Amino acid sequence: MIDMWKFTLRRILIMIPQIILLSILIFILAKMMPGDALTGMIDPNVSPERLEELREKLGWNDPWHIQYADWVGGLVQGDFGQSFRFKMPVTELIGERIVNSFWLSVATLIFTYLIAIPLGILSGRYNDSLLDQTITGYTYLGFATPLFIFALVMLWVFGFMLGWFPTSGSVSPGSEPGTFAYVMSKINHLILPAIAMALIATVNTVQYLRSEIIDTKQKDFILTARAKGASESRVYNRHILRNSLLPIAAFFGYEITFLIGGTIFVETIYNYPGMGLLFFESITLRDYSVVTAVVLLFGVAAILGALLSDIILSLVDPRIRIK
Amino acid sequence: MEANKLNTNEELKTHKSPSGFSIIWRELVRDKLALISLIFLILITAFVYGVSFVLDQEEIVTVDLFSIHEPPSEEFWLGTDYGGRDIFGQLIIGTRNSLSIGILVTLMSGLIGIVFGLVAGYFGGHVDNVLMRILDFFQILPFLMIVIVFVAIVPKYSIWTFSLIMTAFLWMGIARLIRSKALQEKELDYVQASKTLGSSNIKIIFTQVLPNITSLIIVTMTLNLAGNIGLESGLSFLGFGFPESTPSLGTLLSYARNPQTLEYRWWIWVPASVLILLLMLAVRNVGEALKRATDARQRRG
Numbered sequence: 001m002i003d004m005w006k007f008t009l010r011r012i013l014i015m016i017p018q019i020i021l022l023s024i025l026i027f028i029l030a031k032m033m034p035g036d037a038l039t040g041m042i043d044p045n046v047s048p049e050r051l052e053e054l055r056e057k058l059g060w061n062d063p064w065h066i067q068y069a070d071w072v073g074g075l076v077q078g079d080f081g082q083s084f085r086f087k088m089p090v091t092e093l094i095g096e097r098i099v100n101s102f103w104l105s106v107a108t109l110i111f112t113y114l115i116a117i118p119l120g121i122l123s124g125r126y127n128d129s130l131l132d133q134t135i136t137g138y139t140y141l142g143f144a145t146p147l148f149i150f151a152l153v154m155l156w157v158f159g160f161m162l163g164w165f166p167t168s169g170s171v172s173p174g175s176e177p178g179t180f181a182y183v184m185s186k187i188n189h190l191i192l193p194a195i196a197m198a199l200i201a202t203v204n205t206v207q208y209l210r211s212e213i214i215d216t217k218q219k220d221f222i223l224t225a226r227a228k229g230a231s232e233s234r235v236y237n238r239h240i241l242r243n244s245l246l247p248i249a250a251f252f253g254y255e256i257t258f259l260i261g262g263t264i265f266v267e268t269i270y271n272y273p274g275m276g277l278l279f280f281e282s283i284t285l286r287d288y289s290v291v292t293a294v295v296l297l298f299g300v301a302a303i304l305g306a307l308l309s310d311i312i313l314s315l316v317d318p319r320i321r322i323k
Numbered sequence: 324m325e326a327n328k329l330n331t332n333e334e335l336k337t338h339k340s341p342s343g344f345s346i347i348w349r350e351l352v353r354d355k356l357a358l359i360s361l362i363f364l365i366l367i368t369a370f371v372y373g374v375s376f377v378l379d380q381e382e383i384v385t386v387d388l389f390s391i392h393e394p395p396s397e398e399f400w401l402g403t404d405y406g407g408r409d410i411f412g413q414l415i416i417g418t419r420n421s422l423s424i425g426i427l428v429t430l431m432s433g434l435i436g437i438v439f440g441l442v443a444g445y446f447g448g449h450v451d452n453v454l455m456r457i458l459d460f461f462q463i464l465p466f467l468m469i470v471i472v473f474v475a476i477v478p479k480y481s482i483w484t485f486s487l488i489m490t491a492f493l494w495m496g497i498a499r500l501i502r503s504k505a506l507q508e509k510e511l512d513y514v515q516a517s518k519t520l521g522s523s524n525i526k527i528i529f530t531q532v533l534p535n536i537t538s539l540i541i542v543t544m545t546l547n548l549a550g551n552i553g554l555e556s557g558l559s560f561l562g563f564g565f566p567e568s569t570p571s572l573g574t575l576l577s578y579a580r581n582p583q584t585l586e587y588r589w590w591i592w593v594p595a596s597v598l599i600l601l602l603m604l605a606v607r608n609v610g611e612a613l614k615r616a617t618d619a620r621q622r623r624g
Contacts, residue, residue: 014459020467021460025469033476145601146553147400190589221330261467268561268580275577279468280561283475295472298465306463 007314013161015307022299023075026292027068035286045206075296081289090293094275098297100170101274104267106258107190111198112205112255117248119202120209124244125236127214135206142203147196148265154196155269165192169269193270197262200253205248212244246316253309350616357612360605367602371419377416395519413570414594419570424486426554431490432551433544436497441528442499444505451502462495467557474563485564489554497543504536538587540616545610549603556599572599 049124080090120257123135159167166172170189174234175182216222225239263276272276275294282290353360403409443454472489474480508514510530517527558564559573559581575595578583584592 014456018460018463022464025464027471029472029476141604144549144607145600146557146603148557149576149599151586152576152592153596155586156589160582257465258466264471264561265469265557279471283471284562286475291472294463295468296467297461302465303463 001049006316008311010214011307011310011314015303019300019302022303023072023296024068026296026299027071030071031064031291032287033291036115038155043187046239075219082291083282083287083290085290086287086289087106090290093278093290094293094297097273097275097278100272101263101267101276103186104190104194104263104274105256106271107194108197108201108259108262109252109255111194112201113248115198116202116205116249117245120206121213121236123206123210124213124217127210132187132210135210136244139203142200145200147262148198148269151193151196151266154192155291165189165228189272193266197266201258201262205251208251209244212227212247213240216243218239247313250309250312250316252312253305253307256305256308260302335427345568347613347616348571350366350612351609352609354612354615357608359609363601364609367418368422371415374415375419378415387454387508392437394588407427410575410594414572414598417570417572417575417595418602419542420565420569421552421555421573421599422572424482424489424555425548427486428489428551428555429548431486431541432494433497433547435490435494437501437533438499439494440501440552441505441532444502445509445524445532446527447506447509447544449478451506458495460496461492464492466492471561471563474558479564480570482565489558489559493551493554495548497540497547500543501536504539505532537538537614542610542614542617545606545613549606549610553597553603573603614624 006184036158079221080094082088083090083093084315090100119138120128123132155167158164166189171182172185172189175185222235222239225235230239263274264280265274266275267271267274268280275298278290279294282288282294351361377473439454439458443451443458470488471494473491474485477484477488514527514532517531522531555564555571559571560577562577564573565571572595572597576592576599579592
């Protein structure tokens with residue numbers, strides 16, 4: 001157990017320079033972006049001299065390390081600056097959007113595991129059967145299909161041709177927040193993008209679970225369980241699954257990285273107002289203070305996801321701790 | 324019966340160890356899917372590069388306001404887009420551009436990854452430690468976003484800067500793989516012997532270790548090629564890849580961001596989608612066959 005804490009602590013210590021480096025990289029990117037927050041608030045009545053004065057006052061002519069310190073100071077207090085397109089603080093804007101992305105991610109993860117675990121188990125348990133070949137065929141195709149093409153096709157078929165699902169937005173216009181209809185409308189808007197993302201995200205998990213189960217079912221302890229007379233379902237549910245599911249849990253953190261890339265495509269395609277779409281809109285309209293904030297948040301999310309996975313993995317496999 | 328046949332085959336094989344090419348060739352012939360994929364790839368590559376000598380990119384991408392959104396017809400085999408540009412022509416040019424950038428990015432990221440991995444793995448110790456922390460950092464970055472931001476802010480944006488940006492954030496996978504292989508390789512006798520003879524480290528790394536891991540490199544780069552074609556088309560789809568004047572397969576798909584096009588004008592985006600899927604599957608099939616050929620335990624032939 002002590003080992004465990006040591007590992008976690010060391011892993012967190014590695015994370016700190018990563019976050020600092022990330023923030024420096026993003027700061028440099030932000031500085032390279034043409035214009036600054038004042039260009040956004042531009043008012044033709046303000047003379048260039050006055051702007052220059054403001055810049056001086058706001059500290060934008062200071063050396064870079066002081067500017068960086070100021071910027072980080074602002075971030076720590078939750079100040080990401082002003083969006084010139086939405087005319088509101090970036091923090092507020094992100095607050096609105098992040099809720100949508102959060103629910104989309106939750107739905108995607110639920111669908112991912114709902115699909116991946118049964119398919120992986122069936123495929124591993126009855127390996128080389130027709131069923132297994134069908135599932136392997138799906139993973140083979142899913143592995144090669146880019147997410148955005150699949151999401152487009154899903155939208156085309158189920159959104160436009162069959163008309164089963166709404167084709168854009170996160171809620172029907174005019175619904176009253178807090179009512180049952182509102183919640184149902186939200187869920188209805190979530191399902192198609194979440195399933196589209198999940199069907200591609202499952203592929204790795206299915207393949208992994210399949211090979212894990214095929215490996216495990218020939219091990220000695222399984223033979224022993226069978227020899228003791230345990231029923232086939234007990235062997236699978238109690239002995240094999242327990243050994244194979246934990247590593248799957250560990251991939252959870254890495255899924256976050258996939259979700260980040262995925263939301264940009266899926267939210268753009270389904271016109272779903274979350275962080276991915278916000279990023280896409282802001283960079284198209286050159287609303288750079290928003291871009292900076294979104295990239296930073298997603299970067300930190302990816303770092304935390306990797307941390308989570310490593311910690312779960314070290315719980316599962318003690319060999320990782322001794323390094 | 325079957326087992327007997329296999330046995331005699333095994334015996335025959337032990338007489339002479341087959342050359343690298345004949346192993347790969349035998350594996351490809353055994354794996355019909357990979358063979359078909361390879362033929363498909365060769366044909367389509369020859370076709371798009373051949374035709375684009377005759378076909379003028381300028382002419383294809385010139386806006387023609389009299390034939391906007393035409394459905395497929397005698398004149399336009401696959402119809403036209405919102406600028407009246409012929410889809411079939413764009414498909415050929417697009418495939419060529421997608422393949423070219425895929426190959427270019429794969430080669431460049433491969434080069435960086437190989438050198439980085441070899442140096443980290445061969446020297447080990449502190450060098451390895453420092454290099455791996457750098458690699459960890461790159462790997463944790465939200466790839467798609469960083470690339471899009473770079474594409475949006477780089478002045479004088481061109482195909483070259485685009486592929487350089489992609490390369491800058493894509494070399495880590497191969498570097499990690501090569502490093503782990505180099506770590507094993509440097510413990511082998513031939514490296515130790517060469518050291519004793521006084522060969523310089525650079526000479527050992529590039530003339531002795533490198534040739535021994537070529538098969539791994541070829542396999543990885545083939546599989547990476549499939550991924551890179553997908554990434555490029557994804558970026559172009561979002562509008563952060565190729566400009567419209569040099570269409571790629573992703574550019575054609577990006578027209579489907581318009582719901583009207585997605586719903587009613589399938590001829591613009593479906594052919595490109597199918598082509599991307601086929602290209603990625605074909606490259607992967609060949610890559611998997613190569614992978615089996617290099618690993619004696621997995622060989623089918």
